[in-house]
Amino acid sequence: MHAFDVLGDPVRRRILELLNDGERSAGELTAAVREEFGISQPAVSQHLRVLRENGFATVRPEGNRRLYAVERAPLGEAEEWLGRFAERWRPHLDALETEIARGRRARRRSGEQQ
Amino acid sequence: MHAFDVLGDPVRRRILELLNDGERSAGELTAAVREEFGISQPAVSQHLRVLRENGFATVRPEGNRRLYAVERAPLGEAEEWLGRFAERWRPHLDALETEIARGRRARRRSGEQQ
DNA sequence: AGCTTATATAGCTGATCACTTATATAGTGA
DNA sequence: TCACTATATAAGTGATCAGCTATATAAGCT
Numbered sequence: 001m002h003a004f005d006v007l008g009d010p011v012r013r014r015i016l017e018l019l020n021d022g023e024r025s026a027g028e029l030t031a032a033v034r035e036e037f038g039i040s041q042p043a044v045s046q047h048l049r050v051l052r053e054n055g056f057a058t059v060r061p062e063g064n065r066r067l068y069a070v071e072r073a074p075l076g077e078a079e080e081w082l083g084r085f086a087e088r089w090r091p092h093l094d095a096l097e098t099e100i101a102r103g104r105r106a107r108r109r110s111g112e113q114q
Numbered sequence: 115m116h117a118f119d120v121l122g123d124p125v126r127r128r129i130l131e132l133l134n135d136g137e138r139s140a141g142e143l144t145a146a147v148r149e150e151f152g153i154s155q156p157a158v159s160q161h162l163r164v165l166r167e168n169g170f171a172t173v174r175p176e177g178n179r180r181l182y183a184v185e186r187a188p189l190g191e192a193e194e195w196l197g198r199f200a201e202r203w204r205p206h207l208d209a210l211e212t213e214i215a216r217g218r219r220a221r222r223r224s225g226e227q228q
Numbered sequence: 229a230g231c232t233t234a235t236a237t238a239g240c241t242g243a244t245c246a247c248t249t250a251t252a253t254a255g256t257g258a
Numbered sequence: 259t260c261a262c263t264a265t266a267t268a269a270g271t272g273a274t275c276a277g278c279t280a281t282a283t284a285a286g287c288t
Contacts, residue, residue: 139264139265140264140265140266141263141264141265144264144265155264155265155266156265156266156267156268159265159266159267160266160267162265162266163266163267177264178263178264178265179264179265180264180265180266
């Protein structure tokens with residue numbers, strides 16, 4: 001399953017957003033998502049499975065619970081694909097590198113520390 | 115239709131990649147995509163419609179042809195969403211902003227022009 | 229062991245969507 | 259105008275997928 005297929009679902013995107021704040025148990029995620037989307041516990045569990053099986057999330061059992069955490073690598077790949085277009089829509093990003101170099105030169109000359 | 119739903123299709127992603135190199139006629143896109151995915155002309159045309167209607171591409175008629183161009187704004191929105199996770203996987207991007215600010219201060223003080 | 233809580237899986241179903249063929253629209257040039 | 263090329267739309271179909279209910283698995287507690 002391609003990264004963008006995984007990200008194509010609003011529930012999964014929401015779960016990832018929640019996980020971005022830190023680890024969450026399946027139950028916490030289910031409660032939040034049920035509230036917003038009005039779907040059942042198994043529905044959420046299936047989305048968690050998709051996230052797991054595609055490497056977007058990892059699980060770690062803690063007692064009774066299963067704690068989920070976001071895995072950023074696949075998100076990075078998606079971002080990388082979009083990045084091939086980014087040079088054009090955000091040209092100032094290229095300029096950043098230049099800015100840094102100029103800033104360093106300026107500081108060297110003025111003797112600014114820190 | 116959400117940005118990631120549009121990007122969820124491999125044919126549409128390929129079309130965007132092709133458009134990233136510059137304007138292409140519907141016919142050129144159709145030829146390339148038919149080759150790679152083995153789908154019909156109407157199938158490609160429908161994908162072009164999705165890209166148009168969701169703001170990922172614009173068209174401009176030229177004689178008989180219709181020339182497509184990529185529109186980067188919605189790609190930027192998708193990238194922005196991913197960016198909320200990026201702070202963690204690419205922390206140096208945050209540092210860039212700081213660098214710029216520091217560079218500007220340094221230049222102001224040293225009186226560097228241009 | 230038996231009950232409860234937490235989470236996952238199985239099996240089914242309806243909606244969505246990408247594809248197909250057939251046809252419509254529109255520009256070009258004889 | 260007629261034929262030709264380029265592209266879009268229409269209508270129908272099958273596959274995929276997200277949802278549901280019911281049930282299984284597994285840990286904690288009494």
